[in-house]
Amino acid sequence: xxxxxxxxxxxxxxxxxxxxxxxxxxxLSLCPSIAVTNNLRxxxxxxxxxxxxxxxxxxxxxxxxxxxxxxxxxxxxMLVISGWVTVTDMSMAAFAPDxxxxxxxYIQLIVAFASILARAEMFASKNKVTPSLFDGIGMGLxxxxxxxxxxxxxxxxxxxxxxxxxxxxxxPLLMMILPAGGFFAVGILMAFxxxxxxxxxxKSAPASH
Amino acid sequence: MSNEFIKLFELFIAAxxxxxxxxxxxxxxxxxxxxxxxxxxxxxxxxxxxxxxxxSASLSWVIFTYIMVPxxxxxxxxxxxxxxxAGFVQASDTIMRKVSPSLYYKLGIYLALISxxxxxxxxxxxxxxxHYSFIxxxxxxxxxxxxxxxxxxxxxxxxxxxxxxxxxxxxxGLPMAFVVTGLIALAFTGFSGLITL
Numbered sequence: 001x002x003x004x005x006x007x008x009x010x011x012x013x014x015x016x017x018x019x020x021x022x023x024x025x026x027x028l029s030l031c032p033s034i035a036v037t038n039n040l041r042x043x044x045x046x047x048x049x050x051x052x053x054x055x056x057x058x059x060x061x062x063x064x065x066x067x068x069x070x071x072x073x074x075x076x077x078m079l080v081i082s083g084w085v086t087v088t089d090m091s092m093a094a095f096a097p098d099x100x101x102x103x104x105x106y107i108q109l110i111v112a113f114a115s116i117l118a119r120a121e122m123f124a125s126k127n128k129v130t131p132s133l134f135d136g137i138g139m140g141l142x143x144x145x146x147x148x149x150x151x152x153x154x155x156x157x158x159x160x161x162x163x164x165x166x167x168x169x170x171x172p173l174l175m176m177i178l179p180a181g182g183f184f185a186v187g188i189l190m191a192f193x194x195x196x197x198x199x200x201x202x203k204s205a206p207a208s209h
Numbered sequence: 210m211s212n213e214f215i216k217l218f219e220l221f222i223a224a225x226x227x228x229x230x231x232x233x234x235x236x237x238x239x240x241x242x243x244x245x246x247x248x249x250x251x252x253x254x255x256x257x258x259x260x261x262x263x264x265s266a267s268l269s270w271v272i273f274t275y276i277m278v279p280x281x282x283x284x285x286x287x288x289x290x291x292x293x294x295a296g297f298v299q300a301s302d303t304i305m306r307k308v309s310p311s312l313y314y315k316l317g318i319y320l321a322l323i324s325x326x327x328x329x330x331x332x333x334x335x336x337x338x339x340h341y342s343f344i345x346x347x348x349x350x351x352x353x354x355x356x357x358x359x360x361x362x363x364x365x366x367x368x369x370x371x372x373x374x375x376x377x378x379x380x381x382g383l384p385m386a387f388v389v390t391g392l393i394a395l396a397f398t399g400f401s402g403l404i405t406l
Contacts, residue, residue, distance in 0.1 A: 031327040035235040078295065082288040090284070108287050108334055109327050114239060179233050180394035187380075187387025195379035 012131060013138035021142040021193075032106035032113075033147055034182040040163045043151025044144070045099050049088050049107055051140030054116050056084045058136030061124035068125070077120045078111075085111045115139065154185050217348040220341075224352025227403055230328050231360035232394040237328040241360060242386050244322070251365035252358075257319040259354025261301070262332060265294050266350030269333035270343055283337070290333045298324040328353060363393060 037043040060080050061068075068076050089107050093100045100107070110116070119139055124132040155161060158176035160168040175181045230236045244254045269290050277283050302320050305313040323329055332353050336346040367389055376385050 030238045031236045033235075034238070075295065078291055079288065082291055086284065086287050089287070105331060105334060105338075109236070109330060111287055111291060112327050112330050175395070178395075178398055179235065180391045180398060182235065183387050183391030183394055187384045187391060190387065191379040191384035194384065198378060 009131070009134040012134040013141065015135075015138055017138060017142040017145055021146060030186070032103075032109045033143075033150070034179075034186055035106050036103045037147055037151035037154055037182060037185070038158065038177040039155040039161075040148070040151045042099055042103055043147040043154075045092070045096060046103065046106065047140075047144030047147040049092065050110060050113070050116075050143045050147075051137070053081070053084045053088055053110055054119065054140040054143070055133060055136035056087075057081050057116055057120055058124040058132040059129055060084070061120045062127060062129045062132035065125045073121070073125065074117075077117055077125075081113075081116055081120070082111050115143070150182075150185050150189060153189070154181060157181075213344075217344060220345055220348045221352040221355075222403070224349050225356035225359065226397070226400045229356040229360060229397055229400075230331070230353050231357060232390070232397040233401075234331070236331050237326055237357060240322055240326050241357075241364065241390075242383060244319070245361050245364035245386075246368050248362070248365045248369060251361040253316050254319045254322075255354070255358030255361050257316045258323060258328075258357055259351065261298065261320070261323050262329065262354045262357075263347060263350045264301075265297050265329060266332050266336060266346050267343070268297060269293050270336055270341075270346045273333070273337050274343075286334065286337055287330075290330055290337075293333075294329050295324055328357065360393075364390065367393075 032046065036046045057077075057080055061077065064076075064080075085108065088110070089104070092107055093104065119135065123135050127135070152162070154176045155163075156167065157173045158178075158181060159174075160166060160172060173181070176185060224230070228234060231238065231241050240254065244250045272289060272293060273283070273286065277286065277289065298320055302313075302317065305317060305320075332346075332350050336349060341349060364386075368386065371385065371389070380388070
């Protein structure tokens with residue numbers, strides 16, 4: 001587990017992006033991720049939403065950690081997470097209505113993210129506010145990074161555009177923006193990150209259940 | 210009356226095939242990949258899931274329609290639905306243990322997995338958003354359970370064979386499962402447009 005000494009806040013962030021990246025390494029919280037990554041804008045917005053929720057939840061739980069009775073901590077975590085997700089849900093409905101129409105359901109499903117609950121349980125409930133803040137930012141950034149990579153490829157290959165701006169004139173591989181393409185994209189990207197691990201870091205445990 | 214029945218049937222087909230929760234909506238993936246390694250776990254999970262789905266869909270509908278709408282607190286639906294599901298799973302866990310230990314022994318573990326997963330939340334949220342009636346919510350919930358069962362059983366039968374295949378190292382485990390799911394999803398795309406809701 002990452003330590004919380006003064007100089008290692010950057011380590012916490014790096015941890016969330018690379019070593020314990022939610023999607024590519026831990027293989028958690030995949031459901032809404034694949035659904036919204038069929039274009040870059042939605043993917044990035046979802047990543048930002050998760051970053052926000054993760055960070056705020058970590059801060060809140062870290063602030064409250066001395067007042068929570070151990071036996072009811074899971075329902076309390078769920079309450080805190082649902083509260084912040086409701087805030088994010090409403091903000092997105094107000095500030096980005098087009099994107100919200102397409103992915104409203106999946107924003108609401110952030111509440112079921114195992115990764116946020118696990119982080120609250122493993123880190124925020126046992127550490128002070130500032131390390132928890134950085135841990136939340138790190139995990140959220142890792143998620144944003146993963147979503148950006150996935151949606152980058154899906155939109156570029158499927159529509160030939162990025163964020164709505166056309167890059168190539170043809171639609172190379174239309175399948176990529178269909179649900180099936182989402183599965184393929186994540187599977188291949190996961191295998192790619194595994195390959196990097198095996199090749200350059202000689203780690204022998206790929207992401208698997 | 211028959212018009213009503215046709216609508217129910219359409220909802221059922223839509224939830225199970227056309228907008229299959231796993232292959233088209235990408236929900237329930239964590240459980241899907243975890244449980245589909247063996248046929249027996251797949252079947253056990255399907256049964257538990259369909260039962261829990263139907264009951265929590267009905268409970269959520271009742272609470273939404275008779276308590277939340279009149280009091281105009283529908284914006285709290287995320288929190289309330291999670292509470293309903295978690296509470297119901299906890300209750301059924303306790304009840305099952307007392308009433309039928311043999312059933313609990315076989316299916317109990319799946320209950321814990323179901324409690325906070327995407328599909329269990331998604332169905333009440335969709336029901337609330339689309340303003341389905343009670344019977345329609347039930348049909349939708351039942352369809353989603355059957356769709357999940359179909360997905361699990363197909364996946365389990367493939368994965369059991371996949372255990373013996375020679376897969377390159379980076380792909381072993383989850384990446385391969387994703388690619389296989391993508392292929393099945395591609396096949397399910399054939400159902401789109403079957404019935405226009």
